[in-house]
Amino acid sequence: MTYETFIPARAKNVLEVIGDAPTDFETSEEKFLEIQPDCSYAVTEDLTGVIGTFDAILLQSPLIGTLSNKKLVALIRRAAKLLKDDGTMIFTLDNIGHAENLAAILDGKPPKFRVTLTQSELQDAIEEAGLNVLRSLNAGRGVKVSRQIADISKTDMAVFVYLFTACKNVPPKKMLVQTLIGEATVCAPSRVHMPNAFFMTEQNIFIMSSPVGKPYQLFDREQFERRIFINQRMSFPSFAVGLDFFNVIREKEILFLSEMDDHPVLWEDDYQKTAWINFRSVHAIQTSTQYLADFLKQFNPHVKVFANHLRRLPPPRDFDAEFRQKKPVTIFYGALNRDGDFIEILPMLNKLAAQYGNKLEFKILARKNLFDALESKNKTFVGDLQQYDGQFVSYDDYEAAIRSSDIALLPLRDSEFNRSKSDLKFIECAGNGAVVLASPVVYGNTIVEGKTGFIYRDNREFTNKLNLLIKNRNLRRMVAEKAYAYVRFNRLMSQHYMERLDWYRELFARLPELTAEAAARIEKYIPLFKDEIAKFRARFTQQNQPSNNSPAEQKSNGGAQIIIPDID
Secondary structure (H helix, E strand, C coil): CCCHHHCCCCCCEEEEECCCCCCCCCCCHHHHHHHCCCCEEEEECCCCCCCCCEEEEEECHHHHCCCCHHHHHHHHHHHHHCEEEEEEEEEEEECCCCHHHHHHHHCCCCCCCCCCCCHHHHHHHHHHCCCEEEEEEEEECCCCCCHHHHHHCCCCCCEEEEEEEEECCCCCCCEEEEEEECCCCCCHHHHHHHHHHHHCCCCCEEEEEEECCCCEECCCCCCCCEEEEEEECCCCCCHHHHHHHHHHHHHHCCEEEEEECCCHHHHHHHHHCCCCHHHHCCCEEEECCHHHHHHHCCCCCCEEECCCCECCCCCCCCHHHHHHHCCCEEEEEECCCCHHHHHHHHHHHHHHHHHHHHHEEEEEECCHHHHHHCCCCCEEECCCCCCCCCCCCCHHHHHHHHHCCCEEEECCCCCHHHHCCCCHHHHHHHHCCCEEEECCCCHHHCCCECCCEEECCCHHHHHHHHHHHHHCHHHHHHHHHHHHHHHHHHCEHHHCHHHHHHHHHHHHHCHHHHHHHHHHHHHCCHHHHHHHHHHHHHHHHHHCCCCCCCHHHHHHCCCCEECCCCCC
């Protein structure tokens, strides 16, 4: 198991101390360098001869697991001297009571883990050494155990490893980033879950997310000093619901944001019937493109653009090895719900397929009817043709298809909706070494023609440039390497996630001002919905008669529980 997801992703100097680790021990170096390739990452058995200061220090279980309290405290203090004042120290401790460990001992075999230290003893030592514990976590996996082991064990046998994070100085105030997820499959991974995972590597940043339609809690200041509530791609069912939610947010002094990465034109009726309260009632809006930001500013002047980025940098392609294999040139097309874009280029693809025959292959992720319409015997459907017709495949399968292709096609017709799209597909292709031939819509703002990709503006350009890429492998390589470098130095989440956190902190400093502005934006619409508001409040009052719970019990669960119905 590796622990790269617990290391602050912006860390440029990391020390991992592994002790007398077994030969098959896997450090976190390789995977963390994919997240933060600018990091200087050192792995050592102990602290002997280590100099300098580090943004993060990872002390692994083989190093600390058998130490006495006195030696452990001394080691932690020594390591703390190498830690920057704002740095994070991470501790891992294998669970001596894990089922596999107990089974080995009962069978007379050497234990899987060389550990005598317990979770509570490690925490005591961290605190005795003068550090502040930030998080106490554990990682586990399902296990099957014999009745004998279950009877004698007094530990959590599924816990594989305990993990602590700590800091030297007084930690920052706790911040909760809470998201109501309106679209979980396509947008949430890049717009919610990825940045959230990076936030979690920072000290005292906590994350919660809930799908629309499920109950969730709004927390009070006693639990989290700073609270952010993000409404992701969700439309309030009525103006009255939006107004009521704003009032709750205002009372609890929560920073209220909207996350929107598609043009609202597709859901315009839903937004208009509520006077666009989704965007008027929030303190600010975060979005993915400047085009979309310019549209959203008519409802709220506080709009910030955060472009999409990659979570990790894939390894560079070995083009020399690929060229030696003398395989056919492979073209990738992967997009769902964009049938019209593919249909426009289909006649040209069919001509090229006939022209090049076995020298050209296709990998297609689209609906079955589009796959069938491609007139080539050398084509592969990405995923299971029966299972994935018009559905999504795993991101690993999607990325593997790009990585095994030479050219990626990114057609996008000009429309109000498409102009608001992000360039994420180009970033994904560039990171995986596929040269892009794309429309000027969206991609023309990012691609440097002939250097990081190619843009076509009509059918003639599409055919000529695709022919050029098919024939000239050295050109493909040159462009692919430059596009990869662009991603490496500009489009990784580790290079940008702190911009969001800094913006959140800036907004917090202006919270009273921003709340007053939001109230003023929606106040003028209240008379238009006075009957709806009255009916909602009457129904809400009737449904929320006093319960048998005491006020103390009601407060202990974190405050109001609110359900906002999903809108089809």
